[in-house]
Amino acid sequence: GxxxxxxxxxxxxxxxxxxxxxxxTDSSSTYLYWYKQEPGAGLQLLTYIFSNMDMKQxxxxxxxxxxxxxxxxxxxxxxxxxxxxxxxxxxSLRGNTDKLxxxxxxxxxxxx
Amino acid sequence: DVKVTQSSRYLVxxxxxxVFLECVQDMDHENMFWYRQDPGLGLRLIxxxxxxxxxxxxxxxxxxxxxxxxxxxxSLILESASTNQTSMYLCASSQGxxxxxxxxxxxxxxx
Numbered sequence: 656g657x658x659x660x661x662x663x664x665x666x667x668x669x670x671x672x673x674x675x676x677x678x679x680t681d682s683s684s685t686y687l688y689w690y691k692q693e694p695g696a697g698l699q700l701l702t703y704i705f706s707n708m709d710m711k712q713x714x715x716x717x718x719x720x721x722x723x724x725x726x727x728x729x730x731x732x733x734x735x736x737x738x739x740x741x742x743x744x745x746x747s748l749r750g751n752t753d754k755l756x757x758x759x760x761x762x763x764x765x766x767x
Numbered sequence: 768d769v770k771v772t773q774s775s776r777y778l779v780x781x782x783x784x785x786v787f788l789e790c791v792q793d794m795d796h797e798n799m800f801w802y803r804q805d806p807g808l809g810l811r812l813i814x815x816x817x818x819x820x821x822x823x824x825x826x827x828x829x830x831x832x833x834x835x836x837x838x839x840x841x842s843l844i845l846e847s848a849s850t851n852q853t854s855m856y857l858c859a860s861s862q863g864x865x866x867x868x869x870x871x872x873x874x875x876x877x878x
Contacts, residue, residue: 659809661809663807690867695871696871696872697771697857697859697869697870697871697872698810698857698859698867698869699869700866700867703866743809743810754812754815754825755867757802757809757810757811758809759807759808759809760809760810
């Protein structure tokens with residue numbers, strides 16, 4: 656079955672690193688994504704990783720993928736107050752590439 | 768700049784009313800989607816469409832229908848609104864697997 660799980664809340668101090676975790680159950684996932692939703696807005700693609708990769712780095716963002724454990728994480732270095740948002744992981748499935756399964760979302764709160 | 772526009776940001780309706788949520792995209796995308804977002808449940812797919820006049824059920828289609836008469840427009844219809852349909856509704860479009868572009872959402876309250 657298709658299921659994507661995340662913890663609901665994360666609170667960090669400004670300047671620290673944030674790590675948001677996600678687990679998924681479908682081993683046929685081809686792409687995994689992180690979307691960001693700022694207050695009052697829709698979701699925006701933050702970054703993505705192909706299922707044959709272990710890691711991807713993009714400026715302050717690092718995505719780690721552990722296929723054996725079906726675990727995806729997003730690390731935000733030097734977290735800023737502007738990073739406060741809800742972060743969703745999502746997977747697209749082999750054979751159904753245009754449909755995404757989203758996680759429950761993690762609300763990241765950054766305090767000074 | 769790519770744009771997905773949802774016609775209403777906030778709506779308040781009464782139980783039993785018919786509700787139309789409109790979504791328009793200006794990117795000539797083939798695919799369009801309707802999700803609902805509820806706290807602790809994330810985004811759940813209601814319906815999607817890969818082409819004009821084509822629709823497919825998502826994970827929670829009960830109580831909803833959709834219409835796609837033109838490529839750029841995808842409408843979500845609640846034939847008889849109920850209180851458990853109070854939610855945030857998000858429309859999205861895409862061209863292929865790579866990236867969904869979302870509208871800002873329509874917050875519906877059913878009294």
